[in-house]
Amino acid sequence: MPVRRVALLTAGGFAPCLSSAVGGLIERYTEIAPEVEIIAYQHGYHGLLKGEKVVIDDETRKRAGILHRFGGSPIGNSRVKLTNAEDCLAKGLITEGQNPLEVAAEQLKADGVDVLHTIGGDDTNTTAADLAAYLEDNGYHLSVVGLPKTIDNDVVPIRQSLGAWTAAEQTARFAANIIGEHRSGPRMLIVHEVMGRHCGWLTAAGAAEYRKWLDTQEWVPGIGLTRERWDVHAVFVPELPIDIDAEAARLRTVMDEIGNVNIFLSEGAGMHEIVAQLEAEGVEVQRDPFGHVKLDTINPGQWFAKQFAERLGAEKVMVQKSGYFSRAAAANPEDLRLIKSMTDLAVQVALEGGAGVIGHDEENGDVLRAIEFPRIAGGKEFDTSQQWFRELLADIGQPAASK
Numbered sequence: 110m111p112v113r114r115v116a117l118l119t120a121g122g123f124a125p126c127l128s129s130a131v132g133g134l135i136e137r138y139t140e141i142a143p144e145v146e147i148i149a150y151q152h153g154y155h156g157l158l159k160g161e162k163v164v165i166d167d168e169t170r171k172r173a174g175i176l177h178r179f180g181g182s183p184i185g186n187s188r189v190k191l192t193n194a195e196d197c198l199a200k201g202l203i204t205e206g207q208n209p210l211e212v213a214a215e216q217l218k219a220d221g222v223d224v225l226h227t228i229g230g231d232d233t234n235t236t237a238a239d240l241a242a243y244l245e246d247n248g249y250h251l252s253v254v255g256l257p258k259t260i261d262n263d264v265v266p267i268r269q270s271l272g273a274w275t276a277a278e279q280t281a282r283f284a285a286n287i288i289g290e291h292r293s294g295p296r297m298l299i300v301h302e303v304m305g306r307h308c309g310w311l312t313a314a315g316a317a318e319y320r321k322w323l324d325t326q327e328w329v330p331g332i333g334l335t336r337e338r339w340d341v342h343a344v345f346v347p348e349l350p351i352d353i354d355a356e357a358a359r360l361r362t363v364m365d366e367i368g369n370v371n372i373f374l375s376e377g378a379g380m381h382e383i384v385a386q387l388e389a390e391g392v393e394v395q396r397d398p399f400g401h402v403k404l405d406t407i408n409p410g411q412w413f414a415k416q417f418a419e420r421l422g423a424e425k426v427m428v429q430k431s432g433y434f435s436r437a438a439a440a441n442p443e444d445l446r447l448i449k450s451m452t453d454l455a456v457q458v459a460l461e462g463g464a465g466v467i468g469h470d471e472e473n474g475d476v477l478r479a480i481e482f483p484r485i486a487g488g489k490e491f492d493t494s495q496q497w498f499r500e501l502l503a504d505i506g507q508p509a510a511s512k
Contacts, residue, residue, distance in 0.1 A: 110250065112460055114146040115224040116162070116217070119182040120153030120189070120233040123436040124258045124272030125279070126448055128183055130228050132176030133452030139170045142460060148220060152185035153229070154236065157213050158202040162220065177445060180437040186229075188397060191236050210243045217244070217251060224252045224459040230259040230270075231487030234466050238482035241464065254459045254479065255466040256451055260435060263308035265486040267468030268475055271451065273311065274443045276304075276435040280315030281322055283431040284341075284373070288319075291338055291369040294425035298370050298418055302410035304432035305375040306401060309346020310491040312375035313498050315431075316344045319373075320501065335367070341505055342370050345413070347377040348493050357420035359506065364421045372417075376409050376432075383412050450477060 117134060119127045131149070138145050147165035150156035163184070176183060190196065191209040198205065203212050217225065217240075227237040234255040241253040257264045260276035284301050291297045303312040320341060328334050342363050345351055360370050384394050384402060395403040410428040418426050440448060451467045458467070458479045465479030472484075493499075493509075502509045 110223065110462065112142070112145055112223045114148065114221050115226060115459065116148050116150060116220065116222045117184065117226045118150040118153045118157060118228070119184055119186050119258070120227065120229040120236075121186060121258070122188075122230075122260075123181060123186060124260045124270075125180050125275035125435065125438040125440050126258055126272035126444055127186070127228055128179045128181055129177045129440045129445060129448045130256055130258070130271060130452055131182065131184060132173045133448050134226055134456060135165055135170055135173040135176075137453050137456040139173070141456065143170075145460075148222070149184040152187040153233070154189040154191055154213065155187035155200075155202060156185070157216055158189070158191075158197065158209060160216050160219075177448075178439055180439045190232065192239055210240060213240055214244050214247065214249065218249055222251060224254060226455060226459070227253060227255040228258050228271075229255070230257070230261075231264050231485055233258075234264075234485050235482065238485070241482070252459060252462060252464045253482070254455045254464060255482075255485075256455055257466055257468050260311055260432075261305050261308045262310040262314075263305075263487060263489040263491075264466075264468070265489045266471040266480065266484060267466070267489075268471050269447060269469060271448055272440065272444060273314070274447070275438055275441040276311055277314035277318050278441055279435040279438045280311060280431050281318035283429075283434045284315065284319045285322060287427070287429045287431075288339055288371050290427055291371065292333070293427075296364060296368060296422055296424040298364075298372075298414065298421055298423035298426045300372045300374055300410045300414045300417075300426070300428045302374050302376055302428060302430045302432075304430075304435070305347065306377040306380070307347055307488045308491050309348050309375040309378070309493070311435075312346050312373050312378075313344060313491060313493075313501070316341045316373040317497060317501055320504070337367050338369055340371065341373055343372045343505070343507055344502065345372065345378040346375045346491060346493065347380065348490050351379060353416050354420075355508075357417055360417065361421050363506075364423070370417075370421060370423070372413070374410055374413055376430075378409065379413065380407075380409060383407050383409060454479070 151161040262273035
């Protein structure tokens with residue numbers, strides 16, 4: 110079936126790739142199939158349900174390359190799950206008794222869409238798969254070709270998600286300024302809380318990038334400017350258990366010797382323990398439409414700071430979150446190359462009538478291909494056995510604990 114009209118949407122949380130991926134898709138269609146019409150739904154599935162879209166005109170096609178210079182998403186995002194009718198109703202996206210999948214399907218049919226390009230994480234792309242299946246079951250053929258977006262790099266079975274490299278770089282940049290606060294008071298404890306609900310990749314990669322920056326610096330020990338004070342002293346990720354008493358004893362030695370401690374903490378580290386403690390105290394833990402704990406309501410960084418402050422004899426404590434600093438950054442050169450390869454293949458797959466999520470398939474020799482939707486899942490764990498991470502822990506004197 111010939112492709113006459115394609116639709117784009119970005120959904121879920123931001124990552125440093127959305128604007129560039131939108132631009133890349135527009136550029137590639139304009140280059141090899143200029144006759145294909147392109148529309149973009151505003152704010153992801155929210156706009157799809159409301160029928161809010163823009164048509165990509167000739168002037169926009171000519172200027173699409175500018176989108177590579179920016180972060181964020183020019184077409185907007187939202188967190189909407191088409192299989193959660195209750196939430197869609199509460200947001201005013203459907204009326205009582207309507208099925209969100211049916212509403213979305215009818216909108217796509219009305220708009221004459223042949224291919225839907227989704228740019229998002231596992232929730233976005235599995236929702237798209239649900240939608241495609243619904244359409245097929247109801248006699249309307251539509252191909253869905255997704256692109257994997259997540260700063261956590263946690264989509265199964267995709268080796269590298271779009272935006273994750275940039276997010277790690279930006280996390281390190283944020284850390285440099287925050288850790289610079291370590292002499293703002295004696296015996297300073299700094300907790301740098303990094304996004305990563307179930308996956309510690311961004312925390313680990315951000316710490317590694319930050320230490321690469323330290324490698325390029327010069328120091329003046331005679332006046333107190335030392336690498337030891339600027340270094341990372343602990344990296345805590347969800348995949349590894351944390352012996353708070355043992356770590357506190359180790360870090361107390363660091364505090365006593367140099368006068369400060371800097372911790373990189375994944376927001377998901379210790380999450381289950383925190384939730385269990387709050388629920389035991391009778392506190393209702395808030396969750397989003399996907400069932401995820403709203404981490405900003407349980408404050409993991411503050412919880413960990415409280416656990417360590419007294420044990421370390423800290424006189425001043427600072428907890429800072431870098432997540433939003435990283436999410437809307439413009440893609441770096443490494444990510445731009447990855448985006449280009451994936452958007453080019455996404456257009457090729459779409460024009461050939463294929464479907465799936467574009468990515469390097471870890472279960473098929475890391476080949477870049479359209480991965481079947483049923484194989485896409487979230488929550489991929491960070492592999493803590495990787496040599497670079499083990500070397501990082503060894504360098505900072507942190508025991509490489511096992512699960």
